[in-house]
Amino acid sequence: xxxxxxxxxPFNVPEGATVAFNCTYSNSASQSFFWYxxxxxxxxxxxxxxxxxxxxxxxxxxxxxxxSQYISLLIRDSKLSxxxxxxxxxxxxxxxxxxxxxxxxRLAVHP
Amino acid sequence: NAGVTQTPKFQVLxxxxxxxxxxxxxxxxxxxxxxxxxxxxxxxxxxxxASEGTTDKGEVPNGYNVSxxxxxxxxxxxxxxxxxxxxxxxxxxxxxxxxxGRTEAFFGQGTRLTVV
Numbered sequence: 001x002x003x004x005x006x007x008x009x010p011f012n013v014p015e016g017a018t019v020a021f022n023c024t025y026s027n028s029a030s031q032s033f034f035w036y037x038x039x040x041x042x043x044x045x046x047x048x049x050x051x052x053x054x055x056x057x058x059x060x061x062x063x064x065x066x067x068s069q070y071i072s073l074l075i076r077d078s079k080l081s082x083x084x085x086x087x088x089x090x091x092x093x094x095x096x097x098x099x100x101x102x103x104x105x106r107l108a109v110h111p
Numbered sequence: 112n113a114g115v116t117q118t119p120k121f122q123v124l125x126x127x128x129x130x131x132x133x134x135x136x137x138x139x140x141x142x143x144x145x146x147x148x149x150x151x152x153x154x155x156x157x158x159x160x161a162s163e164g165t166t167d168k169g170e171v172p173n174g175y176n177v178s179x180x181x182x183x184x185x186x187x188x189x190x191x192x193x194x195x196x197x198x199x200x201x202x203x204x205x206x207x208x209x210x211x212g213r214t215e216a217f218f219g220q221g222t223r224l225t226v227v
């Protein structure tokens with residue numbers, strides 16, 4: 001079983017749609033949680049951290065359920081520019097800042 | 112602010128050739144990493160350096176060596192390239208995991224390596 005699992009997609013949605021991505025992780029010792037965004041042929045970049053209480057950044061909302069070891073990302077009012085791959089990332093400190101990446105979920109927003 | 116700089120951006124090698132991928136960061140980060148990314152596999156850690164002077168194996172270290180030259184620079188060497196090493200390689204850096212549990216990793220632009 002992979003340490004971080006995501007639905008690979010692709011998710012094809014029209015502009016203005018709401019789309020949700022899910023992610024599960026296997027290591028209960030995980031300490032930090034992130035969503036990264038990766039555009040085609042580019043490097044990953046941090047989209048947002050995920051906090052236990054849930055957090056929102058504009059059209060993006062992230063939720064964490066430690067009991068179920070589950071992370072989610074909700075994108076409201078999708079824009080064409082949201083088309084990218086979204087990587088779920090789990091981190092913990094075991095002598096170094098260890099980050100485990102999911103394989104990513106691809107989102108395609110169309111007019 | 113350049114962040115993380117990797118060179119080269121593209122490389123084609125013949126099987127058995129060697130090369131070194133260079134990485135430098137200007138954010139005064141302690142930790143640096145080398146990942147490879149293959150289709151459907153996500154990013155897999157090859158080697159990491161928790162701090163200057165230390166290096167350790169990650170998930171897929173076979174066929175690679177690294178050098179943490181100083182706090183800024185972390186290089187990845189392929190001694191005898193194989194077709195299975197065809198991939199996109201990313202260098203990254205970060206601070207140590209904070210007690211607040213939030214530590215962002217910054218990535219270089221990647222090196223697209225093809226071994227024929």
